[in-house]
Amino acid sequence: MTSKFDHAAQVPAPGAVRPAAYEDLDGLLDLLSGDEKHSSASTSTVDLLWVLYDRVLRVRPENLDDPDRDRFVLSKGHGPAAYYAVLAAKGFISPSVLPEFSAFASPLGHHPDRLLIPGVEISSGSLGHGLAIAVGIAVGLRIQGRREPRVVCLLGDGELEEGSNHEALWLATLLELSALTVIVVDNRSSDLGWPTGVGAPFAAAGWMVERVDGHNRGELERALRRRSETTPNLVIAATGTAL
Amino acid sequence: MRQRVAEELGRMLDHDDRLVVMLAAISTALFEAARARHPQRVVNVGIREQSLIGVAAGLAHVGLRPVVHTFAPFLLERPFEQLKMDLCHQGLGAVLVSIGASYDFPEYGTSHFCPEDVALLDALPGVEVHVPGHPDEAVGLLPGLAAATGVGYLRLSEASNATAVTMSAGRLRVLRQGSQGSVIAVGPMLDPVLKAVSDLDVTVMYAITVRPLDEATILESLAEPAVAVVEPYLAGTSAGLVSHALAHLPHRVLGVGVGRRDLHRYGGRLEHDLAHGLDPASLRSTISRFLRPSR
The missing domain is CATH 3.40.50.920 (Rossmann fold)
Structure with missing residues (x-):
């Protein structure tokens, strides 16, 4: 197995990075270059990621190995600039690694790698993989008797086309995984669209579904804090033309 | 071979609380007794083989050791990208236990044949491959596979040699x-x-x-x-x-x-x-x- 964090030199020492504010994200995003291809994917998630890391997830650079931490599974790994900016703002990575984004020896690529970046739970890129892994994490935590941690998985509306998601979302229902929250960022990137709504497959499988404005941080926080006792829940974060 | 391995895995579940048996609607009857004793640690995902591997990766992510079992084509070929991305690329491990071998159930036809299995696994980094020739040998491989952390493949077959051979681990x-x-x-x-x-x-x-x-x-x-x-x-x-x-x-x-x-x-x-x-x-x-x- 590859040793985790070959780039450990770039991991800031605890307390070495001053936690940044939401207003600092633009400056951190400016440090990342060469993300043109994925820029809309990235900006569609910046508010959501900030809310997750600032208000919702119980995960800090100091508790990365805590088995009771919350798990954030970024399935839609493309357009990771906002993710990297938020990780830097929260002290998981040093802002000094942002400018070398996607260089050969950079820990930061156009799809995140869990073996290179502290706090990144899964390596992604190929679409439709994160939800089943998140289901497995939730099942595993239940086996271990850990009731505290929640598992939050972020998908895109285009990614939802992958059939593997539909296996996994039903499985989450059948295994009664109330620790699992899925967020679908709906920025209308599905070529063929979802005529009955991106939430329809989840609602049909008995998930609790709520749709909110993906740039309204207050609404996002409220929706992400709302949970069901018995079923997994879906938060649709609508952005761009999907609003 | 399959029956002996299922019985032994059931016993191993009693003593190793890191082990989780993952099934996809195949061989479920063989694990019924184990499931009755360990309802949380015998997980049947139904006919969902992409999830089978993805969920196994999630279990490994929290430190459990998944033992994943179904017919070889549905274990390796259908979810091949999950093997590559969810296990190998993440640095997460699992024990993959197949049945059917190259043509153990010829009446089912080519869909259930998997002579490609070892060649496919050769395309991935660092997968251990075990091909026991006798039920005793298959059972003897289980403790090592359970204790390891990487991806291990155990190819079970209906074909068997008349007697088991005593082997030292990893050697010809x-x-x-x-x-x-x-x-x-x-x-x-x-x-x-x-x-x-x-x-x-x-x-x-x-x-x-x-x-x-x-x-x-x-x-x-x-x-x-x-x-x-x-x-x-x-x-x-x-x-x-x-x-x-x-x-x-x-x-x-x-x-x-x-x-x-x-x-x-x-x-x-x-x-x-x-x-x-x-x-x-x-x-x-x-x-x-x-x-x-x-x-």
Whole structure:
């Protein structure tokens, strides 16, 4: 197995990075270059990621190995600039690694790698993989008797086309995984669209579904804090033309 | 072999709380008793093989050791990208236990055949591959697979040699020393090979762990640099590794195994052995011609 964090030199020492504010994200995003291809994917998630890391997830650079931490599974790994900016703002990575984004020896690529970046739970890129892994994490935590941690998985509306998601979302229902929250960022990137709504497959499988404005941080926080006792829940974060 | 392994896994669940058996609607009856004792740690995901591997990766992510079981094509071929991305690329491990082998259930046809399995796993980094030739050998491999952290593959078969061979972990075992060349028999190919070469002057080695391949023993026992490797899956799968072991010598290597042609045939396992030239008489003729090539 590859040793985790070959780039450990770039991991800031605890307390070495001053936690940044939401207003600092633009400056951190400016440090990342060469993300043109994925820029809309990235900006569609910046508010959501900030809310997750600032208000919702119980995960800090100091508790990365805590088995009771919350798990954030970024399935839609493309357009990771906002993710990297938020990780830097929260002290998981040093802002000094942002400018070398996607260089050969950079820990930061156009799809995140869990073996290179502290706090990144899964390596992604190929679409439709994160939800089943998140289901497995939730099942595993239940086996271990850990009731505290929640598992939050972020998908895109285009990614939802992958059939593997539909296996996994039903499985989450059948295994009664109330620790699992899925967020679908709906920025209308599905070529063929979802005529009955991106939430329809989840609602049909008995998930609790709520749709909110993906740039309204207050609404996002409220929706992400709302949970069901018995079923997994879906938060649709609508952005761009999907609003 | 499958029944013995299922029983042993059930016992192992009693003593190792990191183990989780993952099923996809296959062999569920064999794990019913274990499931009754450990309802959380025998998980049937139904006919969802992409999720089967993805969920296993999630279990490994929190420090559990998933043992994932179904028919070989549905375990490896359908979710191949999940093997690559969810396990190997993430640095997460699992024990993959297949049944069906190359054509153990010929009445089901090509959809249930998997002679490609070891070749496919060769395309991924660092996967251990075990091909036991007897139920005792299969059961004996389980503790090592459970204790490891990487991706391990256990290829179970309906075919079995008459008696188990005592093996040391990871090594080939030299069963006979000869002077005209070497034959490596993998798993259930041992009995047919021993019959085939009974009157030939060859070294016979037996392998149940084929990845990593014990190249040192091939070299140490080498009398003549002509090595045939007889495998119960795609012919030639290990030929490149055997050749690698002999790279510093002029040498000849022959890969014997299942052919690539889709036969579109049902019937019985022995009929398929004959069709692929893996019966003792065909093997005898193939190996003899290899040892004394006409010029």
